[in-house]
Amino acid sequence: MLTKRIIPCLDIKDSRVVKGIKFLGLRDAGDPVEVAKVYDREGADELVFLDITASFERRKTLIELVEKIAKNIFMPFTVGGGISGIADIRDLLNAGADKVSINTSAVKCPDLVSDSAAKFGSQCIVVAIDAKKKGQAWEVYINGGRTPADLDALEWAKKVAGLGAGEILLTSMDYDGTKEGYDVALTTTITGAVHIPVIASGGAGKLEHFYDVIAGGGADACLVASLFHYREYSVKEVKEYLRERGIAVRL
Secondary structure (H helix, E strand, C coil), rough: CCEEEEEEEEEECCEEEEEEECEEEEEECCCCCHHHHHHHHHHCCEEEEEEECCCCCCCCCCCCHHHHHHCCCCCEEEECCCCCCHHHHHHHCCCCCCCEEEEECCCHHHHHHHHHHHHHHHEEEEEEEEEEECCCCCEEEEEECEEEEEEEEHHHHHHHHCCCCEEEEEECCCCCCCCCCCCHHHHHHHHHCCHHHHHHHHHCHHHHHHHHHHHHCCCCCEEEHHHHHHHCCCCHHHHHHHHCCCCCCCC
């Protein structure tokens, strides 16, 4: 049985870890290297680094910071933000990333998904989908949640899976930072339509929320930010809770 993963997320702005609510009101949460080292010691399954203003500011991801983090951790490391082409992906992988996460550039140039999967392997390519409820469906947003892309999240998820993405990082903009729970309806909609793993993101506030989105939403992994950054729960506490409820995790 495949184990479910618990993945801390470092949202990076101005070389610091930050966290907001619904992508707004960002506040400082520490030094990225030191925070990453804590999660590595705690037994996180992976780490995600998102340079959240890189695409909006039309600049590259902070390569030097990626290198520093990679040298200090021993878990799989995914990096996203400001990726515009194959060369950027190669640079990040060479800097120590195990996977790259693409969002804005994938929407603007879907061929980047297929081309990068062919060149580096699907296992390296994560497509991030930031989705907000619109009527009875969900709309995709790009540029760090600033710009609606006029794309249906379900149809986009199916397309990127077909293009060769190895995984989807699915963030509910409506639930992000609220601590009211993951968007199980959104997650279920996507997991039921694609054959690749889906990481649920946005809204973790209680231990029950992890169980709900895995058991009820079909998520393969849970992304966590503020709940861990501000030490409300540890990685171990979340995993022990899930194991007690019959969810396979790596302890």
